[in-house]
Structures are given as C-alpha cells and as structure tokens.
Amino acid sequence: MILEILSIGLIVSACLALFQDEVHYAVGALAGTFLFISLIYALNGAIYGAVFQFAVGIGTLTVLFLSGEMLSEKTKNKTSPKKIAALITGGTVLSLPAIFIPITGTPTETSATALGEALWELRGMDIILQSIIVLTISLGIFIVLHGRKKKRGAN
C-alpha cells in the first residue's frame, strides 16, 4: 500500500514540476519527485541507491533553485488552483496503470553481489588509472608553476 501511495506521489509531483508556471514551485515539486523515488528505492531494499539518489537530487535542486532565482524571467501569472487540481487528478489517473497492471516475467532467481564488489568489478581499474593520470597532471602543473615562480623571484 505504501509503495502505491509513493508511486502516485511520484507521478503527481512529476506532473506538477513540469506544468507549473512558476519556476520556484516547479523546483519544489521536483524535490518531491526526488524524495518519492528515494523512498521507493529504500523500501525495495536499495539503501545505497536511495542515499545516492537523494544526495544527487539535493545538489540538482540547489543548482536549479539558484539558477531559477538568478537567471529566469519572473512571471506575474500564478498557476490557478484549478490547474493544480487538474494536474493532481491527471497524475493520479496516470499512475493507476502502474498499480493495477500485474507484473509478468519477474525473475525468479536472484543473486546478491555486494555493492562494493560490483563497483570494483565495473569501475575499479579505470577509476584508478584516471586518478593516476589526474594526479600526474596536477603534479606536473605544480612543478611547472613552481619553476616559473622561482624564475620570477630570481629576476
């Protein structure tokens, strides 16, 4: 029951985020979308996924809120309560198929690789190589800049 409510909330907040006129309220609705999807992940046992989604969502919202405040043109037209009610109703109706259509072809056998192990297998080596390259480049830049500074000091 909780998952169904969360999925309705997810779709409704997504509709509100897209079709509200004011950017601030749209960003607020997007915050709801991130919160609902994080809760859905957490309830499905993907705690790390939920935490990462929430963290990335907070960062995105901060940037969006600041850019919306500083860069966008401010509209005088406010979204009417009728439109908000229509969006909420539309979102609820849209989320109904996800609740009532039964699941088919669900995998029966599941395996459980640890997140750390999976990340190491997928990205371990290339992250290490990237970090070695970045470290080498930064050390090189430091040495070059230090040499220039010494030359200027000598002159």
Added chain:
Amino acid sequence: MNFIILSIILLIIGIYGLLTNRNLIKVFISLELIAIAATMNFVLFVVDQGLGEALLIIAFSTDTAVSAVILAVLVILSKKYGITDIDKIPKLIRKKEAINIEEEKQDEVVEE
C-alpha cells in the same frame, strides 16, 4: 506494483515536457525526469541488487555531466542574450549576425 509501467509513464511525462516546454529550466527538469525513469529500472527491475545499485551510481555520473552542460548553456544564454526561452534563441542569433554584417559594411564604407 509494476515498476516498468511506472518507469514508462514517467518517461512519457518527461518526453512530453521536453517537447512542449520552451523554458530551459523546464527542459532541464524534463531531462531529470527522463533520467529518473531510465535509472529506476537498474534498481527496481534487476536480478542482482548490488550490480543494479552500482550501475545506478555510474548512471548518476552521466546524468550529472548532462546537467552541467545544460546549466552551462543556460548561464551563457542568459548572460549573452538575457533570455531562457529556446524558441527566441535562433532569432536573436540571426539578428545579432545581421547587425554585425551591417556594422562591417559601414566600416568598409567609412574606410573607402
């Protein structure tokens, strides 16, 4: 609860928003919704939970890169032209090009 249908609905909402909204911030929100719709399948419809979460984390890095590009475009547009509307951008660019051509012609006339 059918998460594939939920993901498809979210994807449709995102694509509809992407096609109908002209504000760049709304376009950004649409892309975020599409990214959520795509990445939720890694976690909710996967055989291996750890692998799904690892793929989700990798997908976040791609998503963040896309967000950075869109924000850069937004900042450049609002600084250079003072707008965030996608439809107005080509007209403004053409106007600016026309003004530049006229200025070059006037300079040539003055030099002659």
